[in-house]
Amino acid sequence: MTDLDVSEAATGTGDRSRPRAALPALCATQITSWGTVYYAFPVLNPQIAADTGWSAGATTAAFSAALLVSALAGIPIGRILDHRGPRAVMTVGSLIGTASLAVVATAPNTVVFTAGWLLAGLAMAATFYRPAFSALTRWWAPGHVRALTLVTLAGGLASTLFAPLTAVLVEHLSWRSTYLVLAVILAVVTVPAHALALRGPWPPAPTAPAHAEGSVASVARSRPFLLLATAFTLSGFAMYAVVIALVPLLLERGCTTTQAAWILGIGGAGQTAGRTLYAALARRVGPTPRATALMALGGVTTAGFALIPGPYAVLIALSVVAGMVRGNLTLLHATAVTERWGTTHYGRLSGLLTAPATIAAALAPFAGAALAGSLNGYPALFLTLSALSAAAAVLAAVSSTPRTGPSKRRGRAHHRGHAPL
Numbered sequence: 001m002t003d004l005d006v007s008e009a010a011t012g013t014g015d016r017s018r019p020r021a022a023l024p025a026l027c028a029t030q031i032t033s034w035g036t037v038y039y040a041f042p043v044l045n046p047q048i049a050a051d052t053g054w055s056a057g058a059t060t061a062a063f064s065a066a067l068l069v070s071a072l073a074g075i076p077i078g079r080i081l082d083h084r085g086p087r088a089v090m091t092v093g094s095l096i097g098t099a100s101l102a103v104v105a106t107a108p109n110t111v112v113f114t115a116g117w118l119l120a121g122l123a124m125a126a127t128f129y130r131p132a133f134s135a136l137t138r139w140w141a142p143g144h145v146r147a148l149t150l151v152t153l154a155g156g157l158a159s160t161l162f163a164p165l166t167a168v169l170v171e172h173l174s175w176r177s178t179y180l181v182l183a184v185i186l187a188v189v190t191v192p193a194h195a196l197a198l199r200g201p202w203p204p205a206p207t208a209p210a211h212a213e214g215s216v217a218s219v220a221r222s223r224p225f226l227l228l229a230t231a232f233t234l235s236g237f238a239m240y241a242v243v244i245a246l247v248p249l250l251l252e253r254g255c256t257t258t259q260a261a262w263i264l265g266i267g268g269a270g271q272t273a274g275r276t277l278y279a280a281l282a283r284r285v286g287p288t289p290r291a292t293a294l295m296a297l298g299g300v301t302t303a304g305f306a307l308i309p310g311p312y313a314v315l316i317a318l319s320v321v322a323g324m325v326r327g328n329l330t331l332l333h334a335t336a337v338t339e340r341w342g343t344t345h346y347g348r349l350s351g352l353l354t355a356p357a358t359i360a361a362a363l364a365p366f367a368g369a370a371l372a373g374s375l376n377g378y379p380a381l382f383l384t385l386s387a388l389s390a391a392a393a394v395l396a397a398v399s400s401t402p403r404t405g406p407s408k409r410r411g412r413a414h415h416r417g418h419a420p421l
Contacts, residue, residue: 018139019200023147025193026132027154029090032189033127034155035162036182037097037120043166047175054110060365062114067362069121070128071355077125078134078351085202086135087194093126094190098183105179127190129155130354133334134347138203141343145279148334156272156327216345220352227399228291228336229353234392235295236357238385239326241368242302249378253309263319270323277324278331287339291396294332297325299389306382333357
């Protein structure tokens with residue numbers, strides 16, 4: 001991983017006792033966890049509503065509640081990760097995820113159905129990207145960018161694999177049986193993988209760099225942290241609202257459902273491609289201008305959807321570019337804490353930094369639909385979301401910490417070719 005080595009400003013151990021199986025295991029478990037707990041729901045929700053008579057709004061609200069629980073639970077889970085490592089957290093999270101899908105599958109009413117999703121929210125917090133990022137950041141530092149990239153590339157395949165698989169299962173089984181099958185897959189793949197592959201010793205937390213001295217609370221109350229958290233929240237809301245509202249926008253413009261689905265789906269391919277470019281971007285662009293540029297590009301692509309009605313090939317290309325930006329934003333979230341405040345309290349600070357953005361992402365589907373109605377259409381909604389991304393870029397631009405000052409720039413010039421992490 002020498003081509004992705006980071007500068008001495010990145011704290012970390014680079015401990016050779018890191019478990020060799022951890023990286024491939026986390027790639028497999030991210031695909032499976034996201035695929036079964038997250039991406040299966042959009043496929044199954046129409047069948048759930050049709051079979052039970054429950055409103056789609058009620059079932060979607062239960063799913064959104066899981067995302068809210070995930071955001072809130074991520075903060076204390078991050079503290080545990082910092083002190084104890086990922087093995088117990090992610091193994092227990094896999095067990096909770098399996099139980100939650102079983103509860104959802106057997107729910108006799110919406111109350112139990114919602115309870116199952118609240119339980120799933122805990123599983124999301126304990127098994128999705130955040131704990132995996134914590135593990136890789138501590139074990140693989142200072143060369144953790146490549147490891148983070150590989151895991152997010154694998155995670156990007158979750159929808160590609162599990163959305164079709166879920167559709168095939170529900171064609172032959174009921175939605176309840178499908179969820180039970182997915183629960184078994186989740187248990188078989190992730191429980192032993194987390195329990196056996198994450199057994200390496202957890203390296204002691206490195207000493208915080210001089211510019212990052214202070215408690216977690218003091219960092220979390222600092223102006224740079226609050227500005228960056230606000231920027232991530234605005235950008236995250238805009239990004240997830242765009243994903244949910246893109247198909248209605250395209251249908252309003254005259255696309256067929258199949259055409260709209262292809263435009264949305266091709267964005268996933270762009271997302272995967274974009275993540276392969278992040279390490280090179282990190283080598284050449286510092287954390288503050290990188291965050292500013294990516295959020296601004298998100299606003300540009302969103303405005304493009306609002307202003308460009310076609311032709312179809314142009315919309316496909318625009319979706320690919322938008323997906324590339326989204327893919328890079330995921331890795332931007334993963335590296336933001338390390339770049340600015342080191343790895344000493346990565347889990348807890350990362351949870352605090354991203355919790356508001358996760359909450360915004362959970363609310364985006366409902367809020368976006370409501371805004372589209374009040375703004376008289378989806379083009380106006382997309383222009384509004386573009387403005388939110390632009391505001392996020394401005395906040396990111398003024399959120400620099402001492403690490404991005406003149407001394408840091410001199411350091412990057414001296415260590416030419418090393419990622420500024």
